[in-house]
Amino acid sequence: QVQLVESGGGLVQPGGSLRLSCAASGRISGIVTMSWYRQIPGQQRELVASSSPGGSTNYVDSVKDRFTISRDNAKNTVYLQMNSLRPEDTAVYYCNADIWTPVLGGRRLNKYWGQGTQVTVSS
16 A cells, blocks of 8 residues: 655745655555645646656746755655745645556556645735
8 A cells, every 4th residue: 555645734924935745655666756736626636846756847837936846766755845935826735646566466557646735825
């Protein structure tokens, strides 16, 4: 069984910063892409940032130059440093990872989600 556990959400004033963490645990053979998504009630979940095992990153335009995704492959952990936060960044943030798990005779690739962490930007 694989789990993704997030931490670091909370309430912050506009212009402030937060750092989200997401640690993967369980029977893991390898991790491919690790990503952060966010969802506002009534809207579709949006990809915010993603990170490949080799370190390449991608961001949605609205967070470029404000958010930074990074990962510690040794710890199976991905981070999202969020600076210059705006009220429109308010959402539930979800960690997502494509993870290889061992199965009889080989391994299988599945997508896993964290439980979500609330980020609220408000004065």
